[in-house]
Amino acid sequence: xxERLGFRIEPRSETTAKGxxxxxxxxxxxxxxxxxxxxxxxxxxxxxxxxxxxxxxxxTWRAATxxxxxxxxxxxxGLATAIAFRARLWNIGAEGQVxxxxxxxxxxxxxxxxxSAWIQLPVIVLGxxxxxGLYAGLAAILKTRFRVDEVISTVMLNYIIVFALSLLLLxxxxxxxxxxxxxxxxxxxxxILPILFDKTRLHLGFLLALVAAAFxxxxxxxxxxxxxxxxAGSNLxxxxxxxxxxxxxxxxxxxxxxxxxxxxxxxxxxxxxxRLKAGAITSYGYTGIIVAILGxxxxxxxxxxxxxxxxxxxxxxxxxxxxxxxxxxxxAIEAILLLFYLAGWAASxxxxxxxxx
Amino acid sequence: xxxxxxxxxxxxxxxxxxxxxxxxxxLAALGEMIAERSGVYNMxxxxxxxxxxxxxxxxxxxxxxxxxxxxxxxxxxxLMSLIFAFMVITLKVEQIVxxxxxxxxxxxxxxxxxxxAFANAGQTPTTPFFDTVPLPLLSDIPFLGPxxxxxxxxxYVAILLVPATWYFLFRTRYGLELRCAGENPKALDIKGLxxxxxxxxxxxFGGLMAGLGGAFLTVGSAARFVPEMTxxxxxxxxxxxxxxxxxxxxxxxxxxxxxxLDALQLQIQGIGVAIPYQLLLAMPYVCAILALAIRRSxxxxxxxxxxxxxxx
Numbered sequence: 001x002x003e004r005l006g007f008r009i010e011p012r013s014e015t016t017a018k019g020x021x022x023x024x025x026x027x028x029x030x031x032x033x034x035x036x037x038x039x040x041x042x043x044x045x046x047x048x049x050x051x052x053x054x055x056x057x058x059x060t061w062r063a064a065t066x067x068x069x070x071x072x073x074x075x076x077x078g079l080a081t082a083i084a085f086r087a088r089l090w091n092i093g094a095e096g097q098v099x100x101x102x103x104x105x106x107x108x109x110x111x112x113x114x115x116s117a118w119i120q121l122p123v124i125v126l127g128x129x130x131x132x133g134l135y136a137g138l139a140a141i142l143k144t145r146f147r148v149d150e151v152i153s154t155v156m157l158n159y160i161i162v163f164a165l166s167l168l169l170l171x172x173x174x175x176x177x178x179x180x181x182x183x184x185x186x187x188x189x190x191x192i193l194p195i196l197f198d199k200t201r202l203h204l205g206f207l208l209a210l211v212a213a214a215f216x217x218x219x220x221x222x223x224x225x226x227x228x229x230x231x232a233g234s235n236l237x238x239x240x241x242x243x244x245x246x247x248x249x250x251x252x253x254x255x256x257x258x259x260x261x262x263x264x265x266x267x268x269x270x271x272x273x274x275r276l277k278a279g280a281i282t283s284y285g286y287t288g289i290i291v292a293i294l295g296x297x298x299x300x301x302x303x304x305x306x307x308x309x310x311x312x313x314x315x316x317x318x319x320x321x322x323x324x325x326x327x328x329x330x331x332a333i334e335a336i337l338l339l340f341y342l343a344g345w346a347a348s349x350x351x352x353x354x355x356x357x
Numbered sequence: 358x359x360x361x362x363x364x365x366x367x368x369x370x371x372x373x374x375x376x377x378x379x380x381x382x383x384l385a386a387l388g389e390m391i392a393e394r395s396g397v398y399n400m401x402x403x404x405x406x407x408x409x410x411x412x413x414x415x416x417x418x419x420x421x422x423x424x425x426x427x428x429x430x431x432x433x434x435x436l437m438s439l440i441f442a443f444m445v446i447t448l449k450v451e452q453i454v455x456x457x458x459x460x461x462x463x464x465x466x467x468x469x470x471x472x473x474a475f476a477n478a479g480q481t482p483t484t485p486f487f488d489t490v491p492l493p494l495l496s497d498i499p500f501l502g503p504x505x506x507x508x509x510x511x512x513y514v515a516i517l518l519v520p521a522t523w524y525f526l527f528r529t530r531y532g533l534e535l536r537c538a539g540e541n542p543k544a545l546d547i548k549g550l551x552x553x554x555x556x557x558x559x560x561x562f563g564g565l566m567a568g569l570g571g572a573f574l575t576v577g578s579a580a581r582f583v584p585e586m587t588x589x590x591x592x593x594x595x596x597x598x599x600x601x602x603x604x605x606x607x608x609x610x611x612x613x614x615x616x617x618l619d620a621l622q623l624q625i626q627g628i629g630v631a632i633p634y635q636l637l638l639a640m641p642y643v644c645a646i647l648a649l650a651i652r653r654s655x656x657x658x659x660x661x662x663x664x665x666x667x668x669x
Binding site for chain 1: 462
């Protein structure tokens with residue numbers, strides 16, 4: 001149709017940073033408009049709703065720290081997804097790896113309950129990384145040895161581990177003695193992540209998340225591992241020709257990705273809820289995928305996007321109390337934001353070319 | 358206990374449940390098969406089914422008609438896949454990422470809408486749902502009758518779609534062109550036939566079927582909508598298409614295997630065998646991974662599946 005007007009749509013050889021930034025901006029604006037329409041649809045003034053959303057997210061010192069609390073697991077899962085996607089490995093399994101990390105950390109820590117925090121804290125951090133890494137490694141081996149597509153295997157593993165946790169919690173070895181709910185007892189005080197500021201819930205996990213972001217940044221920029229990951233993302237075949245074992249790269253990327261995701265589970269269990277239950281660790285993996293993409297698969301971009309999403313989650317609770325708009329709205333908004341961004345980004349990678357004078 | 362499971366009446370009830378449980382997955386899988394045959398991986402199937410289930414429920418609730426609910430679900434599924442088609446065929450966005458976005462959209466929008474619609478109700482209201490329609494004479498056949506011919510209309514539709522999609526794909530000109538879009542789009546283009554149009558049609562058909570499959574979960578078999586009620590069925594449908602080598606009859610067989618696991622699980626729970634129910638519930642997902650790991654043939658996939666077509 002466009003060709004009749006003397007134009008043709010062609011892909012640009014490379015997308016400019018300006019184009020990408022524009023795409024994010026347009027996506028944000030379009031999502032805001034759509035969000036406003038959704039508010040109108042449920043009969044609430046968009047102005048009042050946005051105001052309460054912002055107030056709930058940043059209105060007070062406590063609210064702002066709470067936003068960072070909500071952002072913490074998203075930084076971990078966002079980083080996990082960003083690393084994998086950089087290598088064009090579609091690890092959709094951060095959700096399950098969060099569970100695996102939390103479960104493995106709990107398993108190790110519960111054996112050491114009563115010891116000093118200097119023993120228990122390193123154990124939960126390492127345990128979470130090992131648990132998440134192993135679960136992701138399973139998908140890597142399924143891919144390299146059995147040619148099972150990682151999208152499918154990680155999604156299936158996400159479903160499987162929810163049942164595994166339920167099995168352990170519901171009248172299982174981990175269930176709270178005499179408890180009615182599907183959860184463990186409270187964890188040992190020595191294993192709790194220290195609070196950073198008095199009268200807030202902001203805990204050590206947030207600092208760990210920033211350290212993780214710096215680690216990912218340095219790894220991607222400065223280390224040969226980062227080079228291999230980026231090379232795998234652009235051309236796995238070329239990497240093989242050059243003599244790198246692509247199986248090893250795939251396994252390595254998945255191990256790192258899973259370890260990062262596992263930390264999210266640890267940080268929620270030992271930093272916020274102080275007990276292991278499915279509700280404490282659900283949905284961070286999937287949201288992390290959006291965070292990673294909106295963060296341009298860049299570690300600091302992930303941190304910013306995670307804080308934005310933390311603000312949304314945090315503000316939405318306040319908004320629900322103030323205006324009665326269900327806080328579930330943000331899940332729809334997050335997906336809409338992602339769709340608009342993808343469309344905007346894709347559009348910015350095309351150019352119109354005149355084919356006839 | 359094992360003897361109980363082998364009684365004829367139990368076998369019939371398990372197999373009839375298998376066919377019933379297979380319905381939504383079969384509908385979605387056949388639609389996905391058509392879409393993938395045209396070269397497009399619709400990874401947004403889970404979210405599309407979920408929105409189908411939700412809109413069928415809410416549509417039936419507000420209009421009071423189950424069939425209108427079904428139509429609304431199909432339209433919703435079609436719209437979801439239209440978004441998908443625009444994103445991946447026209448804009449050429451990564452198909453996996455777009456699919457994920459649609460899944461998250463389906464999950465978020467359905468929960469939000471449900472809460473917004475019934476904010477003040479303590480419990481979400483119920484709707485009626487379809488009854489079985491025994492086919493005259495056929496349902497009287499011993500053994501087979503109650504299994505195959507005492508089902509709901511949507512189940513008959515799903516089963517009839519198996520030969521219908523086979524005939525379409527392998528015996529019609531349109532089917533040939535559609536397969537060509539997935540195997541060698543350039544050849545189609547050189548012939549002056551529109552690749553994108555065929556892919557759009559295939560993806561939208563997939564969306565209509567996913568919507569219909571979703572509708573079966575609410576107005577077809579349950580009285581209300583529960584958040585995340587598709588519970589991986591969309592993903593299982595994608596696995597089934599791969600395990601079924603992109604062919605209608607193997608897709609049907611694969612669907613029946615997965616549904617049988619589910620039906621068996623219900624029956625085992627029903628008679629109270631002491632196996633933790635979580636193990637039984639996890640079975641289909643474990644089997645999905647195993648099915649993909651042990652399949653011998655990796656061929657059968659359309660050559661250009663997942664790769665956008667550029668005219669150079």
